[in-house]
Amino acid sequence: MNEYLVLVSCIFFLAFLIPTAIRNWCAVFGWTAMVLFLFAEIPYYLSINNYLYPTLAVLSVPFLLITAKYLVRGDARVEQLSRAAAVAFLVYAPFAFTPLGDWLISVVVGQTLWLVNALGHDALLAAWNMVIRNGFRVEIILACTGIQAIAIMLGVAAAVPTTTRQKIFSFLLIVPTIYILNLVRNTAVIIAYTGQWFPYLPSIAGNGEFGYESFFWAHNVIAELLALVLLVGIAYSLFRIIPGLADLAADLTRLYSGEVRRVFYKDR
Numbered sequence: 001m002n003e004y005l006v007l008v009s010c011i012f013f014l015a016f017l018i019p020t021a022i023r024n025w026c027a028v029f030g031w032t033a034m035v036l037f038l039f040a041e042i043p044y045y046l047s048i049n050n051y052l053y054p055t056l057a058v059l060s061v062p063f064l065l066i067t068a069k070y071l072v073r074g075d076a077r078v079e080q081l082s083r084a085a086a087v088a089f090l091v092y093a094p095f096a097f098t099p100l101g102d103w104l105i106s107v108v109v110g111q112t113l114w115l116v117n118a119l120g121h122d123a124l125l126a127a128w129n130m131v132i133r134n135g136f137r138v139e140i141i142l143a144c145t146g147i148q149a150i151a152i153m154l155g156v157a158a159a160v161p162t163t164t165r166q167k168i169f170s171f172l173l174i175v176p177t178i179y180i181l182n183l184v185r186n187t188a189v190i191i192a193y194t195g196q197w198f199p200y201l202p203s204i205a206g207n208g209e210f211g212y213e214s215f216f217w218a219h220n221v222i223a224e225l226l227a228l229v230l231l232v233g234i235a236y237s238l239f240r241i242i243p244g245l246a247d248l249a250a251d252l253t254r255l256y257s258g259e260v261r262r263v264f265y266k267d268r
Helices: 002-016 023-040 042-047 052-072 076-097 100-118 147-157 164-194 212-241 243-267
Strands: 124-127 130-133 136-139
Touching: 002 023, 002 076, 023 042, 023 052, 023 076, 042 052, 052 076, 052 243, 076 100, 076 147, 076 243, 100 124, 100 130, 100 164, 130 164, 136 164, 147 164, 147 212, 164 212, 212 243
Parallel strands: none
Antiparallel strands: 124 130, 130 136
């Protein structure tokens, strides 16, 4: 079911790129399907003690209401934001819905396994997409390849008109940086989990699975925080390459914060 919501969202966002009279409504439906997907994923993330994405799901509701309101009005700012999402799906869809996804996973698994072993931590393949060490197994899925972050940041870079030079520099900033650092992230998580580096606070980090605490701290906390810092750094660099993005970000910040303040003071 969750995969169908992603597919529906993808279809509507790609339809938004076609200049028709209903293109903004397509974006509304695309954002709606994406918010529904976030809520559908909550049970999975709670099962692995990951509270970031459930929080994002809750925050996505006011975001959706504001975005839909201004899309219906034909606001250029939310249209550019929706363009970013549409381009992100354009990049992501071939990997999510075709055998390219399995190919990318296999490449990342091979390179991650090589890095783990190169650092002196003997590991083996337990399956085509699973690494095993010290009896602990780590499965590499599409989300572990970095393609989602790459697609999102390429979408952000495409939100405003750019020159060929800006496109090239943006691509070189985003793709190699995220891909390589994602390999480092996978390697660090595998070594920390299989080496049981962080067996702390099982009441918070445990899920009943032996040794899971180390995975929780390595993957759900440390890796997530570092990934957030990385994306902020890439976004800042993109603003330097494409000044129009900084202007758009400022406009969107004023738009959404203004709507939230309006609702808050109205309720008071």
